[in-house]
Amino acid sequence: MIPRSALDAAAVNRPLRGRAAIAGAATYGCGEAPGMDDMTLLARAAQAAVADAGLTMQDIDGIATCSVASSMWAMPVIEHLGINPTYVDGTMVGGSSFVAHLLPALRALEAGQCRAVLVCYGSAQRSATFGRRETQAARRVLDPQPYEFPYEPVLPVTAYALAAARHMHEFGTTREQLAEVAVAARAWAQKNPEAFMRDPLTIDDVLAARPVASPLGVRDCCLVTDGGGAIVLVRADRARGLPQPPVYVLGNATAIWHRQISCMPDLTTTAAAQSGAQAFAMAGMAAADMDMAQVYDAFTINTLLFLEDLGFCAKGEGGAFVQGGGIAPGGRLAVNTNGGGLSCVHPGMYGIFALIEAVRQLRGQAGQRQLARHRTAVVHGNGGTLSSQSTAVLGTADAL
Amino acid sequence: MHMSAQTHYQAELDAGRFCIQRCPQCERHVFAPRELCPHCGAGPLRWVKASGLGTVYSASTIHRKNDAGGNYNVALIDLDEGVRMMSRVEGVVPEAVRIGQRVQAHVAQQDGRGLVLFRPVQPQQGGAA
Numbered sequence: 087m088i089p090r091s092a093l094d095a096a097a098v099n100r101p102l103r104g105r106a107a108i109a110g111a112a113t114y115g116c117g118e119a120p121g122m123d124d125m126t127l128l129a130r131a132a133q134a135a136v137a138d139a140g141l142t143m144q145d146i147d148g149i150a151t152c153s154v155a156s157s158m159w160a161m162p163v164i165e166h167l168g169i170n171p172t173y174v175d176g177t178m179v180g181g182s183s184f185v186a187h188l189l190p191a192l193r194a195l196e197a198g199q200c201r202a203v204l205v206c207y208g209s210a211q212r213s214a215t216f217g218r219r220e221t222q223a224a225r226r227v228l229d230p231q232p233y234e235f236p237y238e239p240v241l242p243v244t245a246y247a248l249a250a251a252r253h254m255h256e257f258g259t260t261r262e263q264l265a266e267v268a269v270a271a272r273a274w275a276q277k278n279p280e281a282f283m284r285d286p287l288t289i290d291d292v293l294a295a296r297p298v299a300s301p302l303g304v305r306d307c308c309l310v311t312d313g314g315g316a317i318v319l320v321r322a323d324r325a326r327g328l329p330q331p332p333v334y335v336l337g338n339a340t341a342i343w344h345r346q347i348s349c350m351p352d353l354t355t356t357a358a359a360q361s362g363a364q365a366f367a368m369a370g371m372a373a374a375d376m377d378m379a380q381v382y383d384a385f386t387i388n389t390l391l392f393l394e395d396l397g398f399c400a401k402g403e404g405g406a407f408v409q410g411g412g413i414a415p416g417g418r419l420a421v422n423t424n425g426g427g428l429s430c431v432h433p434g435m436y437g438i439f440a441l442i443e444a445v446r447q448l449r450g451q452a453g454q455r456q457l458a459r460h461r462t463a464v465v466h467g468n469g470g471t472l473s474s475q476s477t478a479v480l481g482t483a484d485a486l
Numbered sequence: 487m488h489m490s491a492q493t494h495y496q497a498e499l500d501a502g503r504f505c506i507q508r509c510p511q512c513e514r515h516v517f518a519p520r521e522l523c524p525h526c527g528a529g530p531l532r533w534v535k536a537s538g539l540g541t542v543y544s545a546s547t548i549h550r551k552n553d554a555g556g557n558y559n560v561a562l563i564d565l566d567e568g569v570r571m572m573s574r575v576e577g578v579v580p581e582a583v584r585i586g587q588r589v590q591a592h593v594a595q596q597d598g599r600g601l602v603l604f605r606p607v608q609p610q611q612g613g614a615a
Contacts, residue, residue, distance in 0.1 A: 236599075239560045244560050247546040248560070252585065297547075298548075300549075347562070348570055353543075
């Protein structure tokens with residue numbers, strides 16, 4: 087049974103609509119950054135985002151950050167940057183965290199608790215000497231899932247494979263339709279010099295790729311890269327006096343229904359159905375009003391699930407929606423215009439990079455991949471095993 | 487002694503018994519094991535013997551090199567009591583595990599610990615496999 091929420095986001099959160107804006111955004115070291123570590127990538131991204139906002143690090147008095155490895159991550163980040171924040175958010179709900187950091191930051195800015203919030207992340211997942219094997223072994227102890235681990239699911243991919251298998255069973259979704267997601271992401275990546283994988287990719291390539299957990303093969307899975315990303319949030323009135331065109335936060339909501347995939351109520355409906363509805367209610371908008379969607383594509387099935395749950399198509403119709411280049415350049419909806427986690431960047435957690443790509447598109451700074459219509463964007467973050475879902479609606483001054 | 491739900495669950499399995507929980511107030515079955523009923527908040531939950539009958543809700547073949555043991559199945563099973571659990575369906579090749587297939591639990595001993603695994607129910611055996 088699908089959980090229900092009593093929150094009337096249109097009433098409760100609407101007053102915060104457009105009251106804060108993203109004034110600075112930057113990535114750093116995306117792809118391979120040998121010799122770097124998480125903090126170095128974070129610090130360089132933070133420095134670039136703060137400069138992009140026309141501010142200095144001493145102007146930062148709010149911080150939102152988290153890490154896969156370190157449970158007290160805000161403290162070393164504060165120490166490293168030499169800041170003294172009066173607002174601290176260390177919420178860690180997996181890859182959606184940085185999207186989920188928006189609404190609390192909006193409240194803090196509106197209340198005067200702080201004046202500039204830095205949302206930041208860095209991970210040298212690809213190049214770090216403390217490798218994925220060690221991290222995975224540590225997490226078995228630190229983040230136990232005792233009713234799943236004995237069956238040796240390779241996580242997270244197995245969880246997403248189970249969702250994909252169920253989606254195929256219920257709705258007749260095909261592996262070719264899943265492959266369309268990876269092919270579209272690659273086509274966008276080919277227009278993005280920052281993207282890690284830019285070689286041509288066909289549906290046949292995806293279908294013939296090494297199988298990992300059926301029905302998913304390796305090209306259905308996100309990259310493992312290095313990378314840092316950061317944004318700076320300020321009140322809207324202040325943003326208007328800063329160098330970059332403000333990107334207003336029009337809506338945000340977060341929903342979590344489970345941790346373990348075996349405890350997910352229905353594998354074909356994610357909590358994005360709730361976070362999306364509440365974020366759109368806050369914004370007073372709907373999927374049809376969006377010029378683009380930047381969704382967390384950890385695996386190809388994610389994109390189908392989120393397009394459905396966010397309301398771009400009916401439940402079960404995600405496969406048909408993406409078919410025939412539906413979300414590729416020139417398609418019916420621009421999705422993951424940087425190449426996404428599948429082809430651009432995925433250093434452990436991707437949420438901040440989806441936000442940054444939306445900012446670049448909305449500002450009109452996306453180079454060869456720039457969309458002609460760039461007034462509104464929905465950004466959707468996912469964490470764990472389809473466990474945490476956070477949706478943000480962003481817009482330019484035209485969307486206010 | 488107040489045992490954690492996980493400790494109790496495993497102790498039953500180690501003794502060869504597959505037990506799940508049931509809420510004393512709303513009477514719904516609960517899995518994964520926990521302290522309070524996720525439906526109504528009541529506790530403590532009671533332990534009851536599981537029927538062991540279920541239906542495959544979803545399944546995946548995990549690809550593994552032959553010298554590491556070869557491919558294996560991971561499945562989500564909806565028990566007839568109305569709860570879902572992760573497990574493995576054995577007795578057929580992983581690729582032959584199908585969504586909607588009826589399965590029957592047994593408690594295997596693996597590294598000295600009890601573990602719930604499933605086998606397909608053979609129609610001619612009338613579900614008593």
